[in-house]
Amino acid sequence: MFYRIEISNLIQLPTQITHLCLFTISSCLSRQYYFVNNRTTWTEAQAYCRQYYTDLATLENANDTSSLTAAVNSSYNNLAWIGLYDDVENIWIGLYRTRLWSDQSNSTYENWLTGQPDNLNYVEHCTAASLGNSGQWTDENCNQTLPFFCYRGEFNKLFL
Numbered sequence: 707m708f709y710r711i712e713i714s715n716l717i718q719l720p721t722q723i724t725h726l727c728l729f730t731i732s733s734c735l736s737r738q739y740y741f742v743n744n745r746t747t748w749t750e751a752q753a754y755c756r757q758y759y760t761d762l763a764t765l766e767n768a769n770d771t772s773s774l775t776a777a778v779n780s781s782y783n784n785l786a787w788i789g790l791y792d793d794v795e796n797i798w799i800g801l802y803r804t805r806l807w808s809d810q811s812n813s814t815y816e817n818w819l820t821g822q823p824d825n826l827n828y829v830e831h832c833t834a835a836s837l838g839n840s841g842q843w844t845d846e847n848c849n850q851t852l853p854f855f856c857y858r859g860e861f862n863k864l865f866l
């Protein structure tokens with residue numbers, strides 16, 4: 707079967723896509739998640755993900771959470787690091803408490819477990835997904851060693 711493609715469409719389409727991608731880059735980018743079953747601190751996990759993948763996992767919506775949890779062998783049902791962390795410098799200078807994503811994403815998605823984040827003993831500045839709780843998040847001490855999630859960014863096939 708053949709589809710007739712108008713030349714004018716071929717010329718216009720890339721311009722529209724460039725526009726879309728410039729203003730909503732995340733809509734062009736899909737993240738493939740990888741579970742790394744080595745226990746490390748959050749900072750070590752970040753370095754590993756940046757070396758071998760793109761970065762620690764960023765999540766933007768419930769679909770991402772589904773993809774993330776699907777990346778795990780079901781035999782592991784505890785905590786694993788994701789890319790969200792506290793902007794500790796701002797806390798120390800008394801401004802406000804802000805969380806950032808390791809890859810600088812501006813995602814505002816939240817998926818906290820009930821009662822979290824609680825910053826227990828004032829030392830919990832990193833975020834872990836609880837695989838026994840559908841991937842919901844808890845704040846944890848960054849020096850704790852946990853498995854972690856990396857992602858590799860791929861442009862949507864739709865846009866290629």
Ligand SMILES: [Ca+2]
Pocket residue numbers: 822823824825826830844845846
């Ligand atoms: Ca906590």
